[in-house]
Amino acid sequence: MTLLHPRHRSALVFIACLALFTIGVTLAAQFGLVSTSFVKTLGKTLCLCLAALAMDLLWGYAGILSLGHMAFFALGGYMIGMWLMYARTEEIVVAALANGGLPATPEEVLQGIATQIFGVVGASDLPAIWSFAHSLPLQLALVVAVPGVLALVFGWLAFRSRVTGVYLSILTQAMTLALALYLFQNDSGLRGNNGLSGLQNLPGVTAGQDAVSLWFFWASAAALVVAYLGLHAIVSGKFGSVIRAIRDDEARVRFLGYSVEGYKLFVFTLTAVICALAGALYYPQAGIINPAELAPIASIYLAVWVAIGGRGRLYGAVIGAALVSLLSSWFTGGRVPSIPLGFGTLHWVDWWLVLLGLTFVCVTLFAPKGIGGLFDRFAGVHSPDRKGAALGPDQGALMEQEAKQ
Amino acid sequence: MSALLEVSGVTVSFDGFRAINNLTFAIGAAELRAIIGPNGAGKSTFMDIVTGKTRPDSGSVTFGEKSVSLLKLSEAQIARAGIGRKFQRPTVFEDQTVRENLTLALKAARSPWAVLVWRKSAADEARIVTLAEQVGLGDRLEQKAGILSHGQKQWLEIAMLLAQEPKLLLVDEPAAGMTLAEREKTTELLVDIAKTRAVVVVEHDMDFVRRLNCKVTVLHEGAVLAEGSLDHVTKNQTVIDVYLGRG
Numbered sequence: 001m002t003l004l005h006p007r008h009r010s011a012l013v014f015i016a017c018l019a020l021f022t023i024g025v026t027l028a029a030q031f032g033l034v035s036t037s038f039v040k041t042l043g044k045t046l047c048l049c050l051a052a053l054a055m056d057l058l059w060g061y062a063g064i065l066s067l068g069h070m071a072f073f074a075l076g077g078y079m080i081g082m083w084l085m086y087a088r089t090e091e092i093v094v095a096a097l098a099n100g101g102l103p104a105t106p107e108e109v110l111q112g113i114a115t116q117i118f119g120v121v122g123a124s125d126l127p128a129i130w131s132f133a134h135s136l137p138l139q140l141a142l143v144v145a146v147p148g149v150l151a152l153v154f155g156w157l158a159f160r161s162r163v164t165g166v167y168l169s170i171l172t173q174a175m176t177l178a179l180a181l182y183l184f185q186n187d188s189g190l191r192g193n194n195g196l197s198g199l200q201n202l203p204g205v206t207a208g209q210d211a212v213s214l215w216f217f218w219a220s221a222a223a224l225v226v227a228y229l230g231l232h233a234i235v236s237g238k239f240g241s242v243i244r245a246i247r248d249d250e251a252r253v254r255f256l257g258y259s260v261e262g263y264k265l266f267v268f269t270l271t272a273v274i275c276a277l278a279g280a281l282y283y284p285q286a287g288i289i290n291p292a293e294l295a296p297i298a299s300i301y302l303a304v305w306v307a308i309g310g311r312g313r314l315y316g317a318v319i320g321a322a323l324v325s326l327l328s329s330w331f332t333g334g335r336v337p338s339i340p341l342g343f344g345t346l347h348w349v350d351w352w353l354v355l356l357g358l359t360f361v362c363v364t365l366f367a368p369k370g371i372g373g374l375f376d377r378f379a380g381v382h383s384p385d386r387k388g389a390a391l392g393p394d395q396g397a398l399m400e401q402e403a404k405q
Numbered sequence: 406m407s408a409l410l411e412v413s414g415v416t417v418s419f420d421g422f423r424a425i426n427n428l429t430f431a432i433g434a435a436e437l438r439a440i441i442g443p444n445g446a447g448k449s450t451f452m453d454i455v456t457g458k459t460r461p462d463s464g465s466v467t468f469g470e471k472s473v474s475l476l477k478l479s480e481a482q483i484a485r486a487g488i489g490r491k492f493q494r495p496t497v498f499e500d501q502t503v504r505e506n507l508t509l510a511l512k513a514a515r516s517p518w519a520v521l522v523w524r525k526s527a528a529d530e531a532r533i534v535t536l537a538e539q540v541g542l543g544d545r546l547e548q549k550a551g552i553l554s555h556g557q558k559q560w561l562e563i564a565m566l567l568a569q570e571p572k573l574l575l576v577d578e579p580a581a582g583m584t585l586a587e588r589e590k591t592t593e594l595l596v597d598i599a600k601t602r603a604v605v606v607v608e609h610d611m612d613f614v615r616r617l618n619c620k621v622t623v624l625h626e627g628a629v630l631a632e633g634s635l636d637h638v639t640k641n642q643t644v645i646d647v648y649l650g651r652g
Contacts, residue, residue, distance in 0.1 A: 237521075238508060238523050239517070241498075241509055242509060244498070245509060248498055252496045254480040255489070255490050256484060257481050260481065262517055266517040392500070405552070
């Protein structure tokens with residue numbers, strides 16, 4: 001199996017493009033051609049691409065339409081945010097207490113941190129879930145463990161009852177909504193609707209935001225490359241073959257002796273962990289996280305990105321996520337000129353969602369392969385002519401237009 | 406001779422309708438058996454029970470030398486224990502190549518972790534090529550299964566079953582939709598397979614059953630009506646009344 005095998009060409013092209021993009025942005029930032037906030041926007045976009053990559057493995061390859069994976073993304077953000085906020089507050093508290101002349105006792109420092117962080121919700125004690133917040137390694141472990149265990153338990157309950165299709169989608173929506181409502185409460189221990197803030201300030205780092213934004217941009221690009229290569233290896237091997245078979249006809253896979261539930265659980269949990277890692281890179285760049293990030297709509301966006309990019313191909317998910325989220329921040333940023341229509345004015349801030357919705361409907365109806373399908377057209381790859389028959393009996397099965405001959 | 410599969414006293418009702426009624430059935434380790442019967446006789450339900458898709462209300466199903474009960478196992482576990490099933494409609498993975506289809510079926514560890522680190526050995530590749538050639542798909546390994554003809558899909562599915570190396574093969578109407586030449590080839594293949602393992606064929610087509618030249622079990626209303634050679638059962642007056650007599 002050589003790297004130049006046609007099967008691996010898309011991965012090589014993808015990595016070359018991403019490398020060029022990273023170098024280009026870095027140079028542009030060095031020469032002051034792009035603002036720090038724009039570098040952050042690009043870094044955040046790469047994290048969203050990473051989440052979309054996970055979504056594509058889950059939905060495009062395994063046929064599980066989860067509409068709750070942004071919950072894992074946000075949980076990853078919360079977990080890293082706890083350490084960032086704790087360590088940063090600790091620095092401030094220690095500095096403030098040192099002004100008093102006497103060195104502060106650990107109890108005083110702890111009390112100071114708790115009051116600083118939780119004063120806003122009228123509490124002055126650190127909740128038990130903050131027990132590990134003082135330690136970066138422990139909190140990093142929680143970035144993986146908390147969303148991972150949640151996905152494992154949720155997935156186990158759902159898959160063993162053979163919940164599939166739209167019912168699973170609804171369950172995952174309910175999960176993310178329930179989590180959001182829980183986190184909105186002040187006594188959930190994560191500052192209620194205030195969320196965690198000031199996450200862009202790295203403790204112990206004196207470099208300016210212009211440097212930090214580039215570090216995170218590089219880290220996000222590196223994470224995207226590693227995940228892309230890993231997932232590419234998974235989907236082009238026998239494992240990929242099994243999950244595509246599950247997507248198209250899971251009953252048949254069972255009779256081959258594969259535990260369909262085990263595979264679904266594996267993929268569900270793996271993608272949840274990837275989303276969590278993406279979130280842990282995203283929120284330090286965003287600077288703030290609150291329960292609104294777990295709103296059901298966020299996870300629906302994730303599915304929309306993958307659909308517009310073209311599900312069942314990894315680069316499609318990345319293209320879809322990058323394009324739609326960048327366009328979204330452009331349109332909603334108020335920088336797009338409004339269009340006077342005589343009887344009224346078309347403000348893009350208000351109409352962007354309508355445009356996105358229409359695009360989604362059009363892609364679903366007329367170009368089910370999404371943007372990724374354009375590459376097929378250039379490569380001369382056609383869909384099979386099956387007179388409308390899908391490639392398997394299951395709900396998530398590949399549609400005729402999505403397949404390659 | 407001890408039986409490979411033993412079904413005894415099995416009863417299944419769907420909403421009060423007894424699809425299987427106190428059914429008893431046994432097959433040896435290297436035996437070919439045809440099951441015939443009118444529509445609704447319980448042929449498909451019988452297969453569903455053996456493969457774990459349907460749980461019986463009462464009775465026992467045991468399999469293998471150690472007589473393991475199949476009633477507590479999941480479909481996937483039963484398949485791993487060595488029971489392969491071929492459905493009536495050809496069910497291959499249409500978006501995957503013939504090679505991928507065969508690789509999926511090839512006997513190997515089935516857990517996600519094992520599959521993740523699985524690498525195809527030279528022996529695996531040789532086995533895939535041999536199987537494909539055996540069913541006349543040797544030059545179509547890189548083609549998607551979806552573009553194969555109906556008969557070729559049936560063949561691919563049979564090759565996949567062989568790749569699984571089951572001890573017992575359940576085959577549901579293999580001749581459906583096949584041309585005469587294909588039927589003859591199928592007959593030869595099934596007879597050949599049954600030399601080393603147990604094969605149960607459910608079939609409507611009496612000519613096809615005659616060609617198989619094996620013991621026949623006639624099902625009616627969820628129970629065994631008659632058993633023996635085809636000539637023996639076709640002379641049975643009850644069989645003629647309930648099945649053959651309908652033309």
